[in-house]
Amino acid sequence: MAGIVIDRIAKSFGSVTALQEVSLEIADGEFVALLGPSGCGKTTLLRIMAGLESRSSGRVLIGGRDVSDLKPWERGLAMVFQNYAVFPHMTVYENVAFGLAMQKKPADVIDRQVKKAAALLHIEPYLERYPAKLSGGQRQRVAVARALAVEPAVLLMDEPLSNLDALLRLEMRAELKSVLREAGTTTVYVTHDQTEAMGLADRIAVMYGGKIVQIAPPTQVYARPATTFVGGFVGSPPMNFLPVDSQDGRVTLGGQSIPVPGSGARILGFRGEDVTLAAPADGLALTVRVVEPMGSHTLLTGRIGDAVVRIVAPSSTAVRAGDVVGLRLDPARVVFMDPASGLALDAAA
Amino acid sequence: MTATRRLVFVSGTLALCAWVLVPIYLIALGAFGGRAGAFKWPKEIVPSNASLDALMLFVKIEGVWNAAVNSVIAAGLTMLFSIALGAPAGYALARFSFRGANAFRLLVLLTRAFPLAILALPLTVTFIRIGLYDTPLGVALVHTALALPFAALVTASLFTGIPRELEEAAWVFGCTRLQAFRRIVLPLALPGIAAAAIFAFVISWNEVFAASVLTVRERTLTAYLLTVLAESPLHYRFAGGFILIVPSVLFIFAVRKYLFAMWGVSSK
Numbered sequence: 001m002a003g004i005v006i007d008r009i010a011k012s013f014g015s016v017t018a019l020q021e022v023s024l025e026i027a028d029g030e031f032v033a034l035l036g037p038s039g040c041g042k043t044t045l046l047r048i049m050a051g052l053e054s055r056s057s058g059r060v061l062i063g064g065r066d067v068s069d070l071k072p073w074e075r076g077l078a079m080v081f082q083n084y085a086v087f088p089h090m091t092v093y094e095n096v097a098f099g100l101a102m103q104k105k106p107a108d109v110i111d112r113q114v115k116k117a118a119a120l121l122h123i124e125p126y127l128e129r130y131p132a133k134l135s136g137g138q139r140q141r142v143a144v145a146r147a148l149a150v151e152p153a154v155l156l157m158d159e160p161l162s163n164l165d166a167l168l169r170l171e172m173r174a175e176l177k178s179v180l181r182e183a184g185t186t187t188v189y190v191t192h193d194q195t196e197a198m199g200l201a202d203r204i205a206v207m208y209g210g211k212i213v214q215i216a217p218p219t220q221v222y223a224r225p226a227t228t229f230v231g232g233f234v235g236s237p238p239m240n241f242l243p244v245d246s247q248d249g250r251v252t253l254g255g256q257s258i259p260v261p262g263s264g265a266r267i268l269g270f271r272g273e274d275v276t277l278a279a280p281a282d283g284l285a286l287t288v289r290v291v292e293p294m295g296s297h298t299l300l301t302g303r304i305g306d307a308v309v310r311i312v313a314p315s316s317t318a319v320r321a322g323d324v325v326g327l328r329l330d331p332a333r334v335v336f337m338d339p340a341s342g343l344a345l346d347a348a349a
Numbered sequence: 350m351t352a353t354r355r356l357v358f359v360s361g362t363l364a365l366c367a368w369v370l371v372p373i374y375l376i377a378l379g380a381f382g383g384r385a386g387a388f389k390w391p392k393e394i395v396p397s398n399a400s401l402d403a404l405m406l407f408v409k410i411e412g413v414w415n416a417a418v419n420s421v422i423a424a425g426l427t428m429l430f431s432i433a434l435g436a437p438a439g440y441a442l443a444r445f446s447f448r449g450a451n452a453f454r455l456l457v458l459l460t461r462a463f464p465l466a467i468l469a470l471p472l473t474v475t476f477i478r479i480g481l482y483d484t485p486l487g488v489a490l491v492h493t494a495l496a497l498p499f500a501a502l503v504t505a506s507l508f509t510g511i512p513r514e515l516e517e518a519a520w521v522f523g524c525t526r527l528q529a530f531r532r533i534v535l536p537l538a539l540p541g542i543a544a545a546a547i548f549a550f551v552i553s554w555n556e557v558f559a560a561s562v563l564t565v566r567e568r569t570l571t572a573y574l575l576t577v578l579a580e581s582p583l584h585y586r587f588a589g590g591f592i593l594i595v596p597s598v599l600f601i602f603a604v605r606k607y608l609f610a611m612w613g614v615s616s617k
Contacts, residue, residue: 052517072520073528085518089536102523150522 002063002153002186003028004049009058011044018044020210021058031180031187032215033197036207037233042190045207046156049188051075062154073102078152082159084143086131092118092142093127099150117149120179137168144176148183155180157189161196173199194234198222206230223271224335228342231269231335237299237310242268243339254284258331261345267337272299273312274333277319283326286311291321300325373594379587380404388583407588416573419485420554423569426489427496427553428546434493435500435549436542440534442501443508454505457498465491469562476563483564491559496549503548507541508534544604551597 006024010017019041026032034042047053049060051072059068067075078099087095094101096117100110118124121141131139140160147155160176161169177200180187191197197204198218205215206226214226225231231239244251244267246260251268260266277283286309292299293315300311300319304327311327319325336345383400407413438457442450472491473482481487511534519529535542560572568576574589581589 050517050521052520071525072517073523073525075521076523077521079518079521081514081518083512083514085512085514087515087518087533089533098519099522102528146522156521 003030004154004186004188005059005061006045006049007059007061009045009048009060010056011041011048011053012056018210019048019056022207022210022212024205024212024215026186026188029184029186031189031200031202033189033191033201033204034207035191035194035197035204035234038192040207041210042192042207043158046158046188046190049154050077050079050156076152077154077156078147078150079156080143080147080158080160082162084139084160084163086139086142086146088131091128091130092123092134095131095142096123096127096145096149098146103150113149113151114145117145120148120182121145121175137164137172140164140172144179148179148185151183152185155185155187157187159191160189162191162193169196176200194236198234204234206234208233223333224344225269226344228267228269228337231337235271237272237312239269239271239335240307240309240311241337242270242304242307242309244268246336253329254326255282256284256329256331258329258334260336265339266345267339267342269335269337270329270333271312272310273297274330275311275327276330277311277313277317278326278328280324280326283328286325286327288319288321288323288325291319373598376587376590376594379584380591382584384582384584403584403588404592407585407592410577410585412568412573412577413570416568416570419488419564419567419573420570422485423488423492423560424550424553426486427492428550430489430493431496431500431549432504432542432546435497435545436504438501439504439506440508440530442505444513454502457501460494461498465495465558469559472559473562483567485567485569487563488560488569489553491563492553492556493549495556495559496552499552500545500549503545504538504542507538507545511537544606547600547604551600555593555597 004024004026006022006026008021008023009019010021011019022041022045024032034045036042044053048055049062051067051070051074055068059066061067062075062077087098090098093114096114097110100113105113114127115124118127121144123138123141123145126134126138126142131142134142140163144160147157161172164172173196189197189200198221201218203215204218204221205212206221206229207213208227208229214221214230216224216226221230221234225234225239228239228241231241242253243265244253244260246263246266249260249263250257251260251266252258253268258268260268284304286300286302286304288300288302290299290301292301296315298313298315298317298319300313300317302309302311313319337343338345380403381400383402441447442454476482476487481490515533515537516529519533520526524532555571557571557575560569561575564572571593574593578586578589
């Protein structure tokens with residue numbers, strides 16, 4: 001068991017900066033998701049932890065030990081790759097046993113651990129098969145079983161579910177969570193899929209442009225995004241943003257007076273489900289352009305001024321395209337950002 | 350595929366096959382048909398009095414066995430050298446990005462553009478001086494130079510075809526670079542490496558110019574036949590030609606899948 005400390009890790013490829021002095025502390029047994037759009041540096045950071053990529057500066061500590069200059073085979077980690085990287089010339093059993101065999105464990109220990117990992121991921125029926133005979137989902141399980149069989153202190157996962165179809169992804173997500181909780185493994189999970197990150201992680205590190213812009217538990221990342229980028233990236237639909245002008249610490253929207261930290265131009269952010277629909281006169285007027293019934297809810301897309309706004313309405317709503325509805329915001333659930341920096345302004349400040 | 354396209358495809362394939370197979374078939378007819386068969390016109394589709402006489406007699410020609418052994422030694426050494434030198438070069442081309450990789454790729458091929466005839470005299474002089482003249486080893490060294498570009502490029506495409514992540518996975522699970530190569534990359538590349546080796550063997554087996562220039566007594570089979578058969582009856586020449594063709598055709602047929610990979614054609 002081991003925690004991870006990322007200490008001011010930076011990486012540049014030639015003149016391109018992939019990571020700018022990223023620091024991150026991951027507690028023993030914690031599940032942290034690195035979430036961000038492609039090119040944000042999340043995979044580079046993971047590969048630096050694994051030793052597969054060199055760093056430009058900074059240190060990586062695993063379990064208190066500085067592993068920065070160790071080769072990947074000296075770090076004692078396990079990793080699940082995006083395309084699984086299951087060895088095609090070995091049976092499933094040999095694949096799962098690979099890490100243990102490299103550690104020169106006795107045969108009976110290997111056998112016990114392989115059986116255990118196989119049982120955990122329900123791949124016992126395929127142990128004697130070759131990977132070519134398995135489906136994508138089964139290969140994925142083999143890759144996870146191979147990683148868990150070594151009972152690693154730290155498990156790194158690089159978009160392990162991105163090659164699966166939607167239904168299988170949902171199924172594997174739930175399964176991964178229960179398996180990893182049981183194993184108590186410190187896990188770093190790279191993904192660009194915010195639902196995966198929300199569902200799996202104890203904490204989410206949202207990365208953008210080679211930096212971690214917010215690290216917090218999923219609910220907090222969702223409700224209190226640290227920047228406009230986080231609000232727009234996390235959650236589906238993304239957070240809505242309205243430019244407002246604060247006067248004497250308050251802003252008046254559709255008859256509602258909401259307290260604002262400081263005064264001047266502000267960006268008000270609110271989630272599509274944090275509003276109640278009202279008569280047009282009783283709230284912020286929204287002209288609905290598109291109505292999308294999603295089953296569990298109905299998605300309304302429209303404009304307030306120049307800003308596109310998406311509202312999650314109850315599925316029973318009778319609003320039609322072209323209607324004007326009034327929105328009443330929940331003052332406790334709105335956030336304010338600085339329009340220049342995009343950074344959130346603390347309501348208490 | 351439409352009917353016309355199908356027709357063009359099939360007739361094109363047949364024409365290409367005939368291009369290669371008809372001469373081989375004619376040589377075979379001459380080899381098995383005896384003196385009469387070699388001169389007969391029109392040719393029969395199946396020789397009426399097929400016999401192994403010419404082949405048997407040919408095998409008994411003095412020096413043929415010695416030449417065949419020399420050929421096998423030279424081709425075997427060529428195979429060994431070109432893989433030992435070519436495979437690491439191929440691995441480097443496939444795995445490491447270094448300045449001039451593309452130039453290197455081109456240069457490797459350009460060695461084939463250098464005419465051997467120009468090299469022949471200086472090579473002969475040098476080989477005599479250092480005692481490599483008239484040895485299978487000397488021939489093998491020149492043949493290695495000929496086979497090396499193919500060995501390097503074929504193995505490069507082989508190694509490129511093995512996902513880097515397989516190696517990285519092996520590293521993460523405790524393999525050093527060398528162990529990962531031996532346990533993961535090598536088993537996966539082995540059939541292709543064998544194919545490249547056999548191709549090198551065939552290149553050496555078929556090569557006649559360098560072998561003729563660089564040997565006097567210890568000739569390889571091709572070089573030996575070239576001198577002996579110039580003075581033989583026609584059906585013996587056919588028998589000799591047939592014996593030379595058969596191994597290369599069989600070898601190339603066996604490894605065709607991997608050679609296609611070199612030219613970027615996938616075959617299933």
